[in-house]
Amino acid sequence: MASLTVENYLKAILQISMQSGSASVSTGELADTLAVLPGTVTSMLKTLDEAKLASYTPYAGVVLTAAGRKLAMRMLRRHRLIELFLVKTLEIPWDQVHEEAEHMEHAVSDQLVDRIDQFLGRPAYDPHGDPIPAADGNLRGRSKRALPLTQCPAGTRVKFVRVLNQGPEFLRFLSRSGLAVGVVGAVVSNISEAGTVRVELDGHAIDLGYSATDKLLVEPIRG
Helix, strand or coil, X not given: CCCHHHHHHHHHHHHHHHHHCCCCECHHHHHHHHCCCHHHHHHHHHHHHHCCCEEXXXXXXXXECHHHHHHHHHHHHHHHHHHXXXXXXXXXXXXXXHHHHHHHXXXXXXXXXXXXXXXXXXXXXXXXXXXXXXXXXXXXXXXXXXXXXXXXXXXXXXXXXXXXXXXXXXXXXXXXXXXXXXXXXXXXXXXXXXXXXXXXXXXXXXXXXXXXXXXXXXXXXXX
């Protein structure tokens, strides 16, 4: 059975790889994500390499093996299903579920995770719009049309489908603004010189800087 630390490293490698689109993940990226020293990361990557869960090459990065990716997907499935369960059934705010899921994902059984999955109706996305892996490791949901809100010109109607910045403060800001996954709005203005986007949501407007809109993925709505 893999340790909690091993599971966290594998999941982090997978998530960084999925976000960047590159199979290889650098030591620095992992250190930043996990908030640990690069030397600590290097030591763990050697352990993962010896366990044949990852292939580590000094100064080049780390790539998950088939076994490592399978375990990482299993942990990602647990995490995202638990987050959705906490939001849907216990009505815990989306800015609080990450830490709870971090603890719970290591303790629950696969049988319980499958029951949660069934209870929720085999969902494709978690509360933040991230795709949830199925039991076979394949991602159920992918939004091919999704793009950062930054790229949408004035006059575009959009549906918010994913939040990439899942820091608690940012999520609370979005909640106060009435912005959540599934909400539909309209881009009133997009001023590149100022780096700001104004969006109208259900009768009120919200101004966002590009640092925020780059982390909000939307689907343009025609008609």
